[in-house]
Amino acid sequence: MKYRDPAVAGSFYSKSKEVLQSELTDLMSYTPDPSLNVKALIVPHAGYFYSGAVAAQAYSYINQSEINPKKIILLGPNHRVGLSGCAIPSDDGFITPLGKVSVDRLFCDILLEKNFVTENDNVHTWEHSLEVQLPFLQYCLNDFDILPILVGQSEVEKVADMLSFLLDQDDFFIIVSTDLSHFNPLNKANKLDENTIANIINMQCDLLPNQACGCHALNGFLNFSKAKNWNIKLVNKANSGKKNSIKNEVVGYASFVLF
Structure with a gap:
């Protein structure tokens, strides 16, 4: 068996199992709306100090519910x-640090056969956008497989078709990993991110x-979600300027649930 070692344990989140579990327990204090049948999340991927609380509020929808998905599609950028x-x-x-997470090799092979993806370890080895989601999933779920897909320059329709x-083949839960604007002054970042959040809620598929x-x-996920007539709800939003004294180069974060 071939396993990918963590690339950002000790920087984006704690490399200590005990400290990480404690940190996740503190982050998972949010009580979600139990009436929503959540099918997907959009979550940030910065260090837990910066965006952990924003992500955790979305993950609470699977931590404190009976959804309990077994197959997770992870989509994120390179x-x-x-x-x-x-x-x-x-x-x-x-x-x-919390253990091993199995990759669904069966569906990886199917995606390769259907030419939806290529196999590329170079792009995955040091990438954090998917990795930082795993401890949240391990905290929330007992038994699950992941389908980890990094999405580079791609046509909207191709991602939506994949x-x-x-989802025609099996009962997958989808997690899309993304941050918002990067390295703008605080006031500009707030305006940019408010506009982007509105575009996401309206399921506009032309984000830059x-x-x-x-x-x-x-964009591909929103195109797919719109076709499925899913609803979307903003769960939380923040930016790095709220966590440190640097106000001239902030990064924006938001989390959403789809149902």
Whole structure:
């Protein structure tokens, strides 16, 4: 079995199992609306100090409910290695301080066969956008597999078609990983992010990288969600300027649930 070691444990989140579990317990204090049959999340992927609370409020919808998904599609952007299209790793699983997470190799192979994705370990090895979601999932769920897909420059319809295909095959839960605007002064960032949040709520599928770093995954997902007539709800929003004294280069975060 081939496992991907954590790339950002000790920086984006604690490398200590005990400290990480305690941190997640503190973050998961939000009480969600139990009436929503949540099918997907949009969550940020910064260090837990910055965006952990924003992400945790969305994850609380699967932590404190009977949804209990067994198969998770993880979609996120590539930050370190260039990518055109969508890519999966060759790994059988990912490792975090909380243990191992199995990759659904069956559906990885199916996606490869259908030419929805390529296999590219280089783009996955140091990428944090999917990795930081795993401890949240491990905290919330006991038994699940992931389908980790990094989305580079891609046509909206191709990502939407891939999601439609997958949900026709099995009962997948979808998590889209993205932050909002990057490195703008606080006032400008707030205006940009409010506009982006409104576009996401309206399921507009033409978001740009300066609005959301995961725009390629997000646009395809919103196109798919719109076709499914899903509803969307903003759960929480914040930015890095609320956590430190740097106000001239802030990063925006927001989380949503779809149902």
